[in-house]
Amino acid sequence: MRIALTITELDPGGAEACLVNLACYLKHHQHEVQVFSLGPPPQSTKLTERLAAARVPWQCGGLTHVSQVRAARGWLRERLVAFSPEIIQSMLFHANAVTAWAARGMPCKVVGGVRVRQPQRYRWWIQSWAARAMERVVCVSQDVAEHCQRNEGIPPSKIVVIPNGIHLPTLPIPTPTNLWESFGIPPTARVLLFVGRLDPQKGIESLVARADALLGQLPEHHLVLLGDGPLRERITQQTAQLACRNRVHPVGWQPDPFPWMQQSEAILLPAKYEGMPNAILEAMAVGKPVVSFAVDGVRQLLGQDSLAQHQLVDSPSIDAFILQVVRLAQNPDMQQQCGTANHSRIEQHFQLDQQLAKYEQLYLALI
Structure with a gap:
């Protein structure tokens, strides 16, 4: 499969780490993957170094201000058309909204990613609008899924719950003797x-x-x-x-x-x-x-x-x-x-x- 992964930014964080984990996993399983971040290049290169090591191409648009939303849509659409993915997976509110707009009319399946219950009501309406262009919406927990159904009006048939995961470290973990x-x-x-x-x-x-x-x-x-x-x-x-x-x-x-x-x-x-x-x-x-x-x-x-x-x-x-x-x-x-x-x-x-x-x-x- 050709899979595009879109996200708001790539500075280290929970959602960002999840997307990078997913990119590396898909690449390892012989899928063609590209990552598109709406934000500027991250200040910390921790996650982008992992993408580079896995040979996953990534690009940053530097377009996260609300006044740049039209430019962000154009930037992302141009790159999605060039890549021609079969699947687009977005994560985080801004990326969900811009991706739904940018991918409109493209011959691919769009999957949204909701990581947290949005506290602002206007975001509920925007995310509800974006979900109409999506085949599925992946929620990180059952609590978030219930919020999306109840407050954003996303049909249960569209919602899939996929929790976060973690590699179990080998215990005990080596610890510097002078850590404290x-x-x-x-x-x-x-x-x-x-x-x-x-x-x-x-x-x-x-x-x-x-x-x-x-x-x-x-x-x-x-x-x-x-x-x-x-x-x-x-x-x-x-x-x-x-x-x-x-x-x-x-x-x-x-x-x-x-x-x-x-x-x-x-x-x-x-x-x-x-x-x-x-x-x-x-x-x-x-x-x-x-x-x-x-x-x-x-x-x-x-x-x-x-x-x-x-x-x-x-x-x-x-x-x-x-x-x-x-x-x-x-x-x-x-x-x-x-x-x-x-x-x-x-x-x-x-x-x-x-x-x-x-x-x-x-x-x-x-x-």
Whole structure:
């Protein structure tokens, strides 16, 4: 098959990593694949280096502002016509909308990709319009699929759920002996780890604002913040104002989160909304417990048993989140039970190649 993959941008992120994983998988399975990003060339080349290594051609349009939507459509259409794909798979809101417009009238099948429940109503209408030009819409979780049906009016017959997946790392993961010390963290620290983009969506401001309340109840613990983003300066300022500032450590973006996760007691996700969070997938893959608000996709990952309830926070209150973290941090036996169950869930249901094969099977069924 000739398959075009379109996306809003290629800077490292969950959806971007999924698309690159899919491109490499399809190429490995003898399909002809090209990637088209509407945005500018990424600042980090982590994902584009993988595409180059797999010999998957990629192009960037540098056209993401709303005023450039007509130019983006023309840029993408010109390249799609030249490539003449049998399947076009788009991912993320902007790429879904522009791809549906650019591919209109082309003799190919368009498949959309919805990664998160859009909070703005006008985006529901645009995505509903785009879905009319699509044969299928792939949703990353059952929660997102239900939102698309209920609020965007996308017919159930068009919707397919394909969760995120992950390669199970070989445990234990090799870890630098001075991982903590190199960032001023005591080697004996009991670490609670946040992994994610420093963005309002992730709820990081609320977590840092309540760090004194959290760590005041856990005198042996430190809070480590792994990630970068638009709130970096704000988080640095917040941290400097804390009474426990010597136990809160923003360490920036790190290329490999697994060693950090393996050396931590639990991974925290105070996000306000998600589709299916990769940080939770990664934590589960290394056998770690998590604490997360019950945002989209998390229940599907953790399952329905009693151990999941020790890791989920149904209330949107940050105080309820802090309480759940404290309970888990004070119960090492429960941490171990949750971590073991989490690893088993990934092994059984969320391995990467299992999920990528579902895309290939979908495309083959459409042509």
